[in-house]
Structure formats: structure tokens, C-alpha cells
Amino acid sequence: MNFDITVEIRGVDGVADPEGRTIERALGSLGFGGASQVHVGKTITFALVADDATVAKATATQMCERLLANPVIERYEITVTLRP
Amino acid sequence: MNFDITVEIRGVDGVADPEGRTIERALGSLGFGGASQVHVGKTITFALVADDATVAKATATQMCERLLANPVIERYEITVTLRP
Amino acid sequence: MTARIAIISFPGSNCEYDVAEALGALGAECTIVFHDATELGGVDGVVIPGGFAHGDYLRCGAIARFSPIMSAVTDFANAGGAVLGICNGFQVLTEAGLLPGALQRNAGLRFLCEPAVLEVASSNSNLTAKCARGDRVVLPINHGEGNYYCDAATLAELEENDQVVLRYLHNPNGSVSNIAGVSNRRGNVVGLMPHPERAAAALATSTDGRVLLDSFLSWALTNAASPTMIGA
């Protein structure tokens, strides 16, 4: 089966996010005052061939642990959807 | 009202995505054979105070047009959710 | 006559002193203008130097483009004044819409600090007016995001209008058509990734940057921005 995988990667809570803070300041000075808690993360999308959704999720999890995310400072969230 | 905004930023078609290609190769050499079409994008999340969802979306769109995305190489997608 | 040059410094810029030294040695009178200023003063040319303006957060040059001084730089450029963006300055100029295209992460995904051999592709710009097409120069590159991109239509337009200023002989970063530097249509706004100011000092490995910087200074003096158009 063909799956679409989306991995959202963000800093774990408590880790500084200097990029988010800088963007927040820039938005403020452009007059977008109402924005706060700006955070920047990474999204990795790919197609994956797997027997079923459980296997796809397990494979994606392994990929995150070994390569895609850095568990020391990042957490990740995986979404699996069947390809139409 | 308080909204959570998520802006997904990805390369426009035709722009090379060397990071995606490198990850794809790396996944392959780690033994994750089934992955293809790897793309890397950016996700910017923030909290926004706005009168209603339409205004929130309009404000976020302006932010993208002016600062968050560069139309020469990037396209963006905005998701607005009401804060519980 | 002495060319008066404004060198723009954003928080995070770091090559402003180097540019001032190199241009100063060629006889220019340089002032470092902080990004919060709103006026350039009476200058003949503007340089946006290398560095990491606003930390290069979000995208290189994206936030710098909104610094107060950038309105004055834009007016100066539109009035025909000589504007040169080096490395991060090139990124700022593309973000500000003063030059076409965009700069992306190096194809090899690594920062690169090394010499590059370049070929002058046009002498129709403030930077290369004193060079001939086909001249070779060696200049250091120093960037993580110098991979120039523009779509096919823009590229055709650049070629047609003679706006490709410099090309790499060996493409280090994946740039479209080996492009290392471009100009706007009039040739008064130029951006390049390599650092001519690093190839100018007496004991430097290469001194090829001098002819380019010298060209920029002469061009700035003879093609003064039309004052009536500034701020128009």
C-alpha cells in the first residue's frame, strides 16, 4: 500500500527558540502586534510503501529516531494517510 | 478571540530541494528503502488575537505575503483554529 | 574626486569594517550607517556588506529588508544610485525586490569558505565596468546559502538584458546557470555572493577584488543618483 507521511518536528518545551523570538519581534515591528508564541519547526513529507498503516507508522517512527529528528532537543509527530 | 495559526511553507514546484534529496538518500542507505518524494518544509506556528476567524486568516495571509514566505521560491498554506 | 560610500550595518552584519578598509584603501570615504537610520546622507554609493543580518533567521535578508534604512536604500537605487550587495547584502537585495531571484541553501548543504574562480559575464554593471567580458578573477566565497535561483523566464530575461554579472567556473553551490552575481536592468544595483573586499589587502592571497571595487567607486562617482528622483 502507498502512504503519505508527514513528520512535524519542533523543539521540545523549554528549549530556547531564538528564531521564533526574532520573527516575533519582526512581526511586531511590522505592525502585526497580535502575534505571540511564535515557533518555527520543520515538516518532512514523503511517500512510503508499507503493508499497512501500523507498519508505515512504525517505520516512520524508526526513521525519526535514527535520522529525521534529534530526540535530545526535538519532538516529532507523525501523520499517516493512505494514498488515494 | 484567540486563534492558533499554523503556516506551512514549502518550495514552489521546480525549485530544487537538496535537503529532501539528501534525506531520501540517507534513508535509503540506512535501509529504509520504501521512502520516496521526500520534501522538507518549514512550519511556523503562533498565537493570534483577532475578532473572528476570517480576520485571523486575513492577517496571517498578510504576514505571509510581507514577511513569512518568499513567493519566488516558496508557497504557503494557513490553518486557523480557535483556541479552546 | 573622492567617492563617498555608505556601508549599511544591520544587527548581525560583520563585513562592514572589511569593506570600509578595502574601499578606503582605494580612496573612498566610507561611513558605516546603522540600520535604524532613515537617511543615507549625501553619498555616491551604498554597500550592503556580508554577515548575518538579524541572525539570518526565517530567511537570509528577510527581516533586514524591513529595517528603517532600507526605504532610503530603495529610493537611492530607484534614482539610479550605485548599490552593491555582497554575500548577505545580495540576499537582502533580492528579498527587498531590488534584484531578481532568490538565494537558497547550498546544494551540498554545507557552509563553504574557499576561493572561487569567476568569469566576468557582463561589463554592463557598476562592479564590472572596468572589466572585459571573459576576464577571470579569484575571489573567496563564504556562505551557506548562496545557491542562486530564478525561474526559466527570469533567467532568459537576465541573459537577454545582460544582467548576469559573474559566473563560477566550477559551481560550488548549485546556482542556476553558475550565477555568482547579477545586476538590475540599469546595472546600478549589483549583488554577488563572493567577497571582493577579501581579495584586496596587500598580503591577501588574491588581490583580484581591487579592480571590481575600483570599478564600483568610479561608477558611483560618474553615475550619481539623480537627487530629484530620490524620495520621489
Next chain:
Amino acid sequence: MDHDALSPTEISREITRDPRHIPLGLLDEEYGSIMEVLGRIPTDLELAMYSVMWSEHCSYKSSRVHLGRLPTTAPHVLVGPGENAGVIDAGEGIAVALRIESHNHPSFIEPYQGAATGVGGILRDIFTMGARPIALMDPLFLGPLDDAHCRYLLDGIVRGVGGYGNSVGVPTVGGQITFDPCYRGNPLVNVFCLGLLPVERLVLGQASGIGNLCVLLGSRTGRDGIGGVSVLASAGFNEESDGAKRPSVQVGDPYEEKRLIEACLELLDASLVVGIQDLGGAGLACATSETAARGGLGMEVNVLAIPRREPGMTPVEVMTSESQERMLAIIEPSSLDEVLRVCARWEVEATVIARVTEVDESGVGHLVITEGEDGPVLCDVPAKSLADEAPLYRRPLAEPANYRSGLIDTTVETLRSTSYSEDLVAMLLDPSWIYSQYDHELFVNTILGPGEADATLLRLAGPGVAANGRSLALSSDANPAWCAIDPRLGTALTVAESALNVASVGATPKALVNCLNFGNPTHPEVMWQLSESIDGMAEACRALDLPVVGGNVSLYNESQGRDIDPTPTVAVVGLTGTLRRRPPARAWQEGDALVVLGTWSRTLAGSRWAREIHGVRSGALPSIDLELHARLCALVATLVAEECSDAVAPELVHGLHSIADGGIGIALAEMAIAANIGCVVDGVNDHHELFSESVSRIVVATPRAEELLARATAAGVPGIVIGEATGGRLLVEGVIDVDVDRLHEAFTGRISSALGETVAH
């Protein structure tokens, strides 16, 4: 807080009743000493502050008794060890600040951020002295490249050094790389920084002036790096606990640091600051107690005034957090408005968090921490007791059982290979994969950059310090293989090598800083190695007139109970006269005679050839005559200086390369690669002579061998002609025959081909 002093029995009862010192890494005796100092049971905050300040990392409690044996003075030394950085007088009103530090354990846990924050930390040590940082170097020590995790670490560490150094706008102009299995589970990341200042801008990290304000500059305080010095830097690694140590990871923000540098230098130029201190290990606990102790006064801190990044932080977390990019400035109250204005312009947050207070009736300055302006007192301790009165340990020393037998083992001299050419090819390693990822040219100071010569040569100039024609030479060196065999002689050889490197670009060596990376100090063999190493360093520095102006000790470098090889890293800085031309580099010209100046040697003990090709690590290291070495350094510096100081170059020296690891073989190969010209050598008889690593010698390429040898003789330095530069092959009669192109390919490819593969955790 008025209590009757606790009796010894009350103290020991308390230690067992409520052992809350244990998770903080304090020993029972140390907890007892704290109660003795205070005469009462400490509060939670006090105990936490003692635990970080009395950690090995902050207090040097195991090493301090030995460090005193190093020579630290010379007429040109303005500031020696004890301050944030050493400072020397470079003449003409210019001073040079230098310092080296390790960031070993954090880099193992998170290589990118560990290395990045290592760079951030050493930069603050330099600009806190009033100096503008103009150069970084990064000696690195990793496990072998064929190990995937080591490649992952190397990749992350190099990206981290570059990611921070490049963006903060300080060039990384040199460093070194060693691969050895002993670093597999404990890589070493040492970072050196050098800065320049007008002599009159020199400031010290002191809190002076009762009533003066302490302003915290820079980032907000978060929960990152809590207890980093006691949990991470002062204990070894073992598998189960690594995960638990992870919350200590700090994240660096080079953009914040860049603005902090500019803001601080502007404050100092405007004389708005009476003292300034960086926040590094142990965070505010360290910065407040050290500045108060150095100034001999007290300080009152309002912990609620400290801006936080996260809600719900406790006073203990706030005071011991190691959040990066923060500085503590001590200012007169009348300067406050101007200080805030300068900081606002650089978008640097600035908050008054404390004030300097007078001493009590017995002359003791107290560090008092309150919760709110007039709120409850959470801490009231003598500032000096935190900063200077940690227990000192004279830990037991023991010569390792195999030390003497190793020295007399002659196995190494019986080793043979089938092809010495192939050995040479296998030993070549070009670190350009590393330094091409670092900006090494910013400030247009770099005259001889990484890879061009034995030392980096920079103009003695930078923003705010105009070029005067003179220049600075820098070299960082370490050779753990030598030190594993004989830490005393090995360290002396390392110092000698570094001094000759600096001389070979025409400079006179002026000062040394060191980073002593060793294993677990509770192992008597490790303490013996440390003590021996310090003695070797002291001997060499005395003989070569090199004052030690600062350093850093990193202990507990071990994994799975195995200590790393003793790894003393040194960095030597030298000064040249006026340069009119680029000095000769590491190359030669067709037809040059090749001369070796210095001593001759045959022993293969400690050589890279013995270790890398045959896995043998024993034998007696080549000896060194330090007086001869000093003469050699002086001769080489003079010869090179003559090539670049006058209007017309004498052209007696076309190129040169000092001989150290890899011996004459590697020196010749690297010169041939750089020149793209081969050589024919008949003066090297066998593989002993080719790969021996005696450091008192240098290969010089000259068109006039007779004249060069006469100069050497006059200077009391031996020398011989070994061959000629010519052709396209490296030919050492009877030993080596290999094409220069092949050498070039092997040289440049080694790291990049290894790292071309996948870099996974």
C-alpha cells in the same frame, strides 16, 4: 539568620538524616564543610549554589594543587591565570586576550549545540575582558571515522562550531583533529579564542563600589543547562544515565551573542561599566559570587528581578541555569540610563538584578539573595566561600603499572611493513573538509590561513585596532599518543612543537594557554598523568620563555570505565615584526635543496606510524634538548622574518614545514602536495628515520643550501641536506616511491569520503 554554630555531631547527624546533597553531586565531607562555613544547615538554594560552585568544573578542586607549578609571569603578561582570560601586551598600546576551554560532555550529548555553546562561552570570556574576539580555533578529538556514531558526532560538532562562529562573526582560523578509539564514547571539543583591545580598555570581572548596580544583559533565563557543571562536566559517562542528563542541553543563539558583543564593547568604550563578567558554567551563582569575591565586597540579588523565559521557575533553577548569551555588568547608578539606551539600540535586554553591598563587621562580603525587593532571604553566604573556598583535594597519585615496562619495550623498533609508500598514503589526512565550513577570513586579517603553514598568521588588527604591519601567529597542538606513553615528556614535546610552529611563520612565541583533558581524577593513575603533564609543560615553558597565561581543566573524560589518553591541548601565540610580504609557506620550488634543521632521530615510539599502521603504543619517546629547541625556534623565526620584512627578499627560504606527527615522511608529502612537485631524497635511510617523531626539527626548502647550513651552524643548530625538490614523484631512496597526484588524492579524500556517507545518530 542567627544560629548557634552546629557542633560536629550535629553536622554528621544532619548528613545522614537528610542526604539532599547526594543528588547534587556533593560528597558527605563537602556537605559537612558547607555546614561548618555557615554554622547552620543550608537552605535549598544555598546548597544548590555550593554544589555548582564546588563542582570540579568551577573549583578545580582536584587540579589546583598542581597548576601552581606552571610559570605564569613575564614582563609582557598583563593578566595571568585567575581571570576570565589571560592578557599580554603586544606593544603600541595593543593588548591580546586569549583563553581555551573544553565543551566535551555537552558535545557528546548533543554535538551541534554542545560545540556551538562551547564557542559562545569562550567568546564571552574574551569580550568580558574588554577585547574584541577576532579569532577562534577548535582542537577536536574523536573516535575513528569508520564508526558511524563518531561520524555523526564529527558532522554535528563541525556544523555547530561553524554555525555559531560564522554567524556571530568571529573567524575560526585553525584548530586540530585527532581520531583515536579512546574518544569513541567521549569526544573532546576544545575551543580557543583570541581578542584584541586597546590596553586602556582592559577590565576585570570585579564588583567594586558599594551601591553600584549589577545589570543582567542578554538572553532571558530558562531551564537549560541546570547543573551542567556538576552533572555533566564533573562526572563520567555510563550508559544508563546518559538519557537522564539530557535536560542539561543548552541551545545557543549566535545572533544574541553578536549583539551582546557589540553592546558590551560600546559600553566599555564609553566607560559606562566598572566591572563585567560573563555567565558560563554555574550561571548566575558563579557570576555573582565571583565578582563579589574578586571585589572583596558583598552583593544583594533580587531573584524575582531576573527575566525568565519560562513560567514557574524556582530560585534554584534561576540561579544555576546555564542559559547562554548573558553577561553581568557592574555599573554606577548614574550610568543606568545611558547603559539602557546603548542596550536598547542593540536590542539587548538589560535588567538591574542586584547591587554591590558593603562587608560585615568582620570584613566578610555576603552574597544575599532575596525573593523580591524586601522579600524573604533565600541565601546569605560569604561570597568568597562559594567562589574561592571549595575543598582542595590532594588526590592520591600512582604511576600506572605498565608505565616503566612500556618505556623499555622495544617492540616498536622491530616493526616492518611491506610497503612504506602505502603506509604513507594511509596516514595522510587533510582537515580542509572541516575548516572550509568555517569562515576563516573575516576581518581580512588572515595572511596564512588553515592548511597553508605550520601556524595561522593574522594581522595584529581588527575593528577598532588599526593595522600596524605586525602580525600574530597562532598554533594549537596536542598529541595524546605521546602523552599516553609518557605524559611528562609527551607534554613537553607538545609545547615544543607548538612553539616551533609559531616560529616557522616568523613569529616569536609569547604566551601559552592550555586545556588539560584527562580521565577520572579518582583514579590515581589519572592524577599521576595530570601531575606529570603539568611538570612537563612547566619545564618546556620555562626553557622556551613561554608564560602560561590561562587554561582550563576537564576531568572525568571516560566512558564505560575507561579513561581517555591524557590529552593536554596547548595553544601558543606569537608576534612578528613588520611584514612586507607573505612569509614562505608549506611548499617548495623545483630544484630547491631540502634541508633538515635540528636534531636527527630514529626511534619510532609514540609515532603515528607505529600506532595507526601497527597498533603499537610503547617504547621511549624521542628525547628533547630544550635549549637546542629554543635556538632552533629563534633561528627559524629569524630566517622567515628576513624573507618578509625587507624591501628585497633574500630568498634563502622558499618553504618550510616543521616535523611532528607522521615524521619526515608526512612533512615531505604535505610539502609535495602543496607545491605539486615531487622530490628525490637520499638522506633518509630507512623507515625509522622517515617516521620518527622528534619535534626539534624542520624541513626547509632552499636554493642555497650551503648558506643556510652556515647560518644554522652559526646559531648552534645542526642541519643536513636530505635531497632535492624535483619531478612528479615523492622518492625516498629504498623506502618510498609514490606519485604526487596519488598523495594528493588520498590527502584530500579521507574525511570527505567518510562523511559523504549517511550521518545518523
